[in-house]
Amino acid sequence: RKExxxxxxxxxxPEGATVAFNCTYSNSASQSFFWYRQDCRKEPKxxxxxxxxxxxxxxxxxxxxxxxxxxxLLIRDSKLSDSATYLCVVNSANxxxxxxxxxxxxxxxxx
Amino acid sequence: EAxxxxxxxxxxxxxRQSVAxxxxxxxxxxxxxxxxxxxxxxxxxxxxxxNNGVVDDxxxxxxxxxxxxxxxxxxxxxxxxxxxxxxxxxxxxxxxxAGNQPQHFGDGTRLSxx
Numbered sequence: 001r002k003e004x005x006x007x008x009x010x011x012x013x014p015e016g017a018t019v020a021f022n023c024t025y026s027n028s029a030s031q032s033f034f035w036y037r038q039d040c041r042k043e044p045k046x047x048x049x050x051x052x053x054x055x056x057x058x059x060x061x062x063x064x065x066x067x068x069x070x071x072x073l074l075i076r077d078s079k080l081s082d083s084a085t086y087l088c089v090v091n092s093a094n095x096x097x098x099x100x101x102x103x104x105x106x107x108x109x110x111x
Numbered sequence: 112e113a114x115x116x117x118x119x120x121x122x123x124x125x126x127r128q129s130v131a132x133x134x135x136x137x138x139x140x141x142x143x144x145x146x147x148x149x150x151x152x153x154x155x156x157x158x159x160x161x162n163n164g165v166v167d168d169x170x171x172x173x174x175x176x177x178x179x180x181x182x183x184x185x186x187x188x189x190x191x192x193x194x195x196x197x198x199x200x201x202x203x204x205x206x207x208x209a210g211n212q213p214q215h216f217g218d219g220t221r222l223s224x225x
Contacts, residue, residue: 004153032211043202043216044154087153091211098167099144099214101153 001026004090006102014110017078021105023088024070032091033064033071037084038104044087047073078109113137115217117203123223129191132220135184136205142166144214145178145188146202154202160186161209190222198224 006023013019025033033050048055050062050071061074071090075082088102116135124130136143141162146154157176158168163183171178175194180186190197200221204214 034213041221043219045216046213049213098156098159101146101155103151103153 003027003100004088004102006088006105008103008105010106010108012108012110013078015078015080017109018074018076019078019107020072020074021086021088021107022070022072023090023102023105024068025088025090025100026069027090027092028066028069030069030090030092033062034089034091035060035062035071035073036087036089036101038087039084044101047086075107078107080109080111083108115203115205115215117201117217117220119220120218121221121223123225124193125225126195127192129189130193130222131187131189132201132203132222134186134188134203134217136186136203137215140205140207140215141183142206142209142212143180143186144204144206145186146204148200148202148219150199157188159209166209193222193224195224198222 004025035047036044037047038044050064054063059076063072085104085106087104090100118133143160145157148154157171158178159166160180163180178188200219202219203217206212206214
């Protein structure tokens, strides 16, 4: 079983739509969670960390469900500039603090 | 603040040749990572350094890949000899320290093996 699993998509949504991505992780001892954004042929960039109580940054909301071992990313009022691949990242202290990346979910926002 | 610097940006070599990549992390970042990202996949950790020591190299193909960070600052990753399946983007990242600190990535080196 993979450490981190994501639906690869692609998700094609119209501008202004709300879209949500889920990511599941296999290690129940995982401690840190992040969402990264990766544009085509570019490096991953940190979008937001995911806190236990959930957190929001503008149009982006991240949530963590430890019982079901998944994290989610909600994007409201999608913009054309949100088109990218969104990578789920999980870190576990009991595996040497290694970071595990999902394969990414592709989002295209359509005019 | 300067970001993570990597060079070269692109490299094309023939199989069985050798290649080296260089990375200079963000100043003050103790932890440095090398990742391999194959097209359509997420980054896969090859090796993690804490200062000049190796923390994790369990996924590094040690028969052909090597990496060092002798002075605890910049790092080099070498492949010798290269195979066709090594074609990928090699990303370097750094963080203040290991653990729950987010990582900052360089632009990557795009390697093509002919």
